Amino acid sequence: MKRALFLVAVLISSAAAFGAEQTHRYVVAMRTQRGAGGARTINGVDLPGRTVEELRNLDAYVADLTEAEAAQLRKDPDVKYVEHEIRFDALGTTATHAPTAELHPLDAQVTPYGISMVHAPDVWTVEKGDGINVVVIDTGVDYTHPELKDAYKGGFNAITKTTDPKDDNEHGTHVSGTIVAADNNLGVVGVAPKANLWAVKVLNASGSGTNTNIASGINWVISKKAEVGGNWIINMSLGQCTDVSVDPEQCSATPSITVRDACQHAADAGILIFAAAGNESTASHAATVAYPAAFSSVTAVAAIDSNQAVAVFSDQGPEIAVSAPGVGVFSTVPVGAGAYSEVKSGSKSDDAFAVVGSAKGTLAGKYVYCGLGATAGDFPASVKGNIALIQRGTATFNVKTKNALAAGATAVVIYNCSITATPSTCTNTSLGWTLIGKLADNVTDNPADLNFGWPVTVGISYDDGEALRKAATDSSITVTNIVDDYDTLSGTSMACPHAVGVAALVWGADPAASATDVKNAMYNTSHDLGTTGRDSVFGFGLLDAFSAAKALAPSKFGSPVTPATTVPGRRIIRRGH
Numbered sequence: 001m002k003r004a005l006f007l008v009a010v011l012i013s014s015a016a017a018f019g020a021e022q023t024h025r026y027v028v029a030m031r032t033q034r035g036a037g038g039a040r041t042i043n044g045v046d047l048p049g050r051t052v053e054e055l056r057n058l059d060a061y062v063a064d065l066t067e068a069e070a071a072q073l074r075k076d077p078d079v080k081y082v083e084h085e086i087r088f089d090a091l092g093t094t095a096t097h098a099p100t101a102e103l104h105p106l107d108a109q110v111t112p113y114g115i116s117m118v119h120a121p122d123v124w125t126v127e128k129g130d131g132i133n134v135v136v137i138d139t140g141v142d143y144t145h146p147e148l149k150d151a152y153k154g155g156f157n158a159i160t161k162t163t164d165p166k167d168d169n170e171h172g173t174h175v176s177g178t179i180v181a182a183d184n185n186l187g188v189v190g191v192a193p194k195a196n197l198w199a200v201k202v203l204n205a206s207g208s209g210t211n212t213n214i215a216s217g218i219n220w221v222i223s224k225k226a227e228v229g230g231n232w233i234i235n236m237s238l239g240q241c242t243d244v245s246v247d248p249e250q251c252s253a254t255p256s257i258t259v260r261d262a263c264q265h266a267a268d269a270g271i272l273i274f275a276a277a278g279n280e281s282t283a284s285h286a287a288t289v290a291y292p293a294a295f296s297s298v299t300a301v302a303a304i305d306s307n308q309a310v311a312v313f314s315d316q317g318p319e320i321a322v323s324a325p326g327v328g329v330f331s332t333v334p335v336g337a338g339a340y341s342e343v344k345s346g347s348k349s350d351d352a353f354a355v356v357g358s359a360k361g362t363l364a365g366k367y368v369y370c371g372l373g374a375t376a377g378d379f380p381a382s383v384k385g386n387i388a389l390i391q392r393g394t395a396t397f398n399v400k401t402k403n404a405l406a407a408g409a410t411a412v413v414i415y416n417c418s419i420t421a422t423p424s425t426c427t428n429t430s431l432g433w434t435l436i437g438k439l440a441d442n443v444t445d446n447p448a449d450l451n452f453g454w455p456v457t458v459g460i461s462y463d464d465g466e467a468l469r470k471a472a473t474d475s476s477i478t479v480t481n482i483v484d485d486y487d488t489l490s491g492t493s494m495a496c497p498h499a500v501g502v503a504a505l506v507w508g509a510d511p512a513a514s515a516t517d518v519k520n521a522m523y524n525t526s527h528d529l530g531t532t533g534r535d536s537v538f539g540f541g542l543l544d545a546f547s548a549a550k551a552l553a554p555s556k557f558g559s560p561v562t563p564a565t566t567v568p569g570r571r572i573i574r575r576g577h
Helices: 002-018 067-074 113-117 171-180 211-228 257-268 397-406 462-469 492-509 515-525 545-552
Strands: 024-030 052-055 060-065 079-084 087-090 133-138 152-157 196-201 208-210 232-236 238-240 272-276 299-304 320-325 329-332 338-345 348-351 361-369 387-391 411-415 456-460 476-484 486-490
Touching: 024 067, 024 211, 024 257, 052 211, 060 067, 060 211, 067 079, 079 257, 087 211, 113 320, 113 492, 133 171, 133 211, 133 492, 152 211, 171 196, 171 329, 171 486, 171 492, 196 211, 208 211, 211 232, 211 257, 232 492, 238 272, 257 272, 272 492, 272 515, 299 492, 320 492, 320 515, 329 492, 338 456, 338 462, 338 486, 361 411, 361 456, 361 462, 387 397, 387 462, 397 411, 397 456, 411 462, 411 476, 456 476, 486 492, 492 515, 492 545, 515 545
Parallel strands: 133 196, 133 232, 152 196, 232 272, 272 299, 299 320, 361 387, 387 411, 411 456
Antiparallel strands: 024 060, 024 079, 052 060, 087 208, 087 238, 329 486, 338 348, 338 476, 361 476
């Protein structure tokens, strides 16, 4: 071991002296297991301009090396492998419409449909994940969020090597809320609202990181478990970039040995690890399970919708272990990062989305129907000082809105076109996610066209728009587009934290159980959704927190309770990545 470390030191200091070759980030794993003892050093050699990070729990370190130095180390018998930096990304999320039965958090606390679907509330009469440590390895977390601040116990930033894992992306905060959002009569509630939340930031503001970041983060988790004690669960809603055409330097078709070994070290330390299966499938093509979910030490989680059908994007393969809700998942985002939009007429509230460029605020007043709003002639004089109701089609959203402003409108409501209307992109009557302005009608050759001082401008469905159009003259509406702290997203990234929350509840029922006991209880009590037994689409099936917890700790639970249901109310629409 010391000979190999000395060799690294000499190579690094030599290259630094000559400054001739470019360095890259590598993981160097050693064959020799470390015993208890003093800190490892690089033999006290000064390494100007170089960075070496020891990953003590992984018998490895991360260093800036030239290609020649990496090649030389690979020949050393004490070196297990040398792996270059490989890119990992937050698994893509899709902003979606919330299930019909959910309320907006301004009205009351919501129990998102997925929380009820995995029967979490049925466990809460006994415990809520009390004392179980959950680590979200992701983009970080907004630990100031009112839903998360009490659960948050600390964290690590593997990018900056500090103890501040503040989320600058939204992904990690959304994942965290599904697991531990507080039961506090505000916003949403998570699967295991009394679990401890730890955050490890391994992905940057763009949602990208590396194998070196993940290894560093897992190394930290193993150390923290040894320091704090207790039961620990990791959530990784991220995946390796395997498409070399995307990034020839950092994407790799070969799974990262570093992340594989790091996960195995964590599992050997008694830590449960769950990862999202990936979102690359389509209706005509089933993509293989992403890494790290495909590693044997990790539990791969597939996504299903509110009807318990597999999500079209959910990756498939023999590695899939369980399924959980991943479509239209309502959860937390960093404070002020979300948006909420609606159109209210009397006591009726219509779901809406904010058109890209829309101002924030709430405006009330009479509305005037303005046809397609494509030309000045579409706008009656009566629209001045009132709200313009415009049907989608013919012209872009920004053209319609500019015309409305020129006519003196105070706000704009654009409703979807019918299936027979033009342009051809208008193919359904719902508030389809693909119909958002920036993806369809707001396409423009000049981005500056979007920066003209938009009023509050929202979109609604065809049916809701037609109802307004046919209403009595002089009717009034209230149009809202405000900043919010919640969002509805879809992806296996959203399914994974449901599984982690269930694991926290199950472990909370019997803290003396092993990680394997918890995992087996979850597998054995899942509701089969596909081919009998474990299959490549749903794994063992939909998780059931109550049944798994009762299987592990029967003395704490009586007769089966009636399955929980979603909270009645109205839909919400959310913005996302």
